[in-house]
Amino acid sequence: MLDDTLLADPRALAALDTGGVLRSAATAGAQVRSAAQAAEEAGVPQLAGTRPRALVLLRRPGASATAAGILAALLGPTSAVPVVVTDSVPSWIGPLDVVVAHTAEATDSDLADSVVRAVRRGAEVVLSAPGEGPVASAGAGRARLVEPRIPVPPGLDLPRALAVGLSALGALDLITGPSDGSPLDPGLEVLADALDAEAERNQPSHEPFMNPAKSLALRLADHTPLLWGTDRLAAAVARHGAVALATHAGVVAFPGEVAEAATATALVRALDRGAAGADIFRDPFADPDGGPEAPPVRLVLLATGEDDPGQVTLRRTGRGWPSADVQHPVDEVARGVRHAALLRAALLASRLDVASVYLGLATRTIEPA
Template sequence: MTSLPDDTLLDDAARISAADPEGLLRAAAGAGAQVRATADAAREAGLDRLTGLRPRALVLVTSPGLGPAVAGLLAALLPACPVPVLLADEVPGWIGPLDVVVAHTDDPGDRLLARGVDRAGRRGAAVVLTAPAEGPVAAAAAGNAVLVAPRMPVRPGFGFATAYTAGLLALSALGLLRVDLDAMADELDREAERAHPNHESFVNPAKALALRLAEHTPLLWGLDPVATAVAGNAAQALATHTDLVCDVADYQQAMSRTALHRAAVRATSGGDIFADPDDFDGPATAPPRVLLLAVRADPGDPARRLAAETLPGADLIDPAEEITAADEPTRAAVLALRFDLAALYLGLAAGTAGGSGRYAPATA
């Protein structure tokens, strides 16, 4: 169970810096730069060759690492897609010249993906791939795929914005989704600035989120499909940088998990105004913390109203309340970055992120 040895640590910029010799926070905060660099790289790689295609199927490959989260989010952004969308662990054997494949990997030696990319290319399918520029995967893509290699150094596991941007560009070229990548990059820059280590937790959304998660079992329940997909990426970030175990589900599914939902109701009931909100009478090793995530701006949605009535003390995280002019893909990206940074703050404080240890003791 990840805990903060002292919750004042997050507001000590010098000690945060000392706990982060690998520059993990800086790497995560570069999401906006990743969007811009990926857009440039995709244009140079010829991704616009997809323009006007009407594929038989769109295959989103869920390779280990960030693949499942990126693919799930791209699929969630296409609720009424005129093209069949398939999430697959590997490129399917039936792939053909009328299909489009979108994939991401941080592993240049992913031989399963390399074989799939090679197969898709030989059969004439259009392939959009984000991967390192060297290795078996890149070799399989040579001449057969649009390989969008990072134009700026990106640590393994920190390339969500790169993979997401390439996927959005593919969907845009196919005429399936409209997205303003310049606005997205700007909003990600603003989110990174709000979450800067020099900003204290009461004005820093990532630090505030980290404090809410510490010493709890997070229940990340989405109020719409896009938010639920972002919750999947949040779980990946928390498992990468902390030892927190969390539950991810859309709220309708969460209600079917009756024992866990009852625990969530107890934890958010607020029946005793003098009770410690962290008190929890149940078998869990850590009390649940319910976070209701929303990306689609629809306050009147029945699921959202039901969740608010049933879980009155739950935290609602809704980027639409903060960045009202942004589109859905941008709000999703901002929410994903907030969780990435919160997971890093929590992991650095607990000594579970990267190769660093706990914070050094404060000096007089």
């Protein structure tokens, strides 16, 4: 059961969070800065001038899958080079290709095998991984190894994975602004600053009505969350949110892109029933339903683009859900800002991480250290 009073009591939160999970979730901006610096020291900028035959983004368990999804969505169908998102290095890998991989698990044997295959065939490999273990050894001396500098609990390493990937894409000159062609700064300071600002909004001392992560946690409590992205980038963040809720709060969520997710007809009917409200004349004792009711669904629309999410949903599905919670951080990242979609995606992923941690603490799902 949710203890909603806990979220309004910073001292109680601190006493319960003996493992410092909230503090770790607030390090997103610091993770980005340290990863960008580590990538520079690992020689990632030396990829400048390379135009690969293909960019291979390895999707491994954990934050790697989200980072690969976000990077692929950023590049989109107009990418200057083919982008392949895969679980292992393909058989055709060669010296004209670039591989980007991330893991928090130093003993990922499948990733180690992929790294060995890629470096043996002469591909450029950017590897974000712990400095000890089979994965690092697989690319020793031949992969550009970016080691973590800020330790975090499992599931909170997305900022590091994303920063290393962005460093590689920036060196390859594949990430530019939509209007003026401006590249991301090598230190990723703009991204780190946006994440620092989000951490400030979500700090435990702020009341739920001033804290977007606490507010979201309260809205999701005792519900089945439907995390639907109104664009491809937001859909990647939605999938990350589902993993975060499962990792930190033990909550099962249904993520996806709104046009595809809206074809789940039973969920749509549940949404419509919830929007209509409960039948005030129903007597649960006189009209038993034969078993406990499933938690009601809660729709959260995530958006990273410039357009209004409600209008996008109406255009793509033919209808809207006025009762949906909308997470479209245009107040935090204004329309027209350079790389706004990327900044909003990273901000939303961080908000979902912190909301999941708050929910896990308030339901006692996160165990004491």
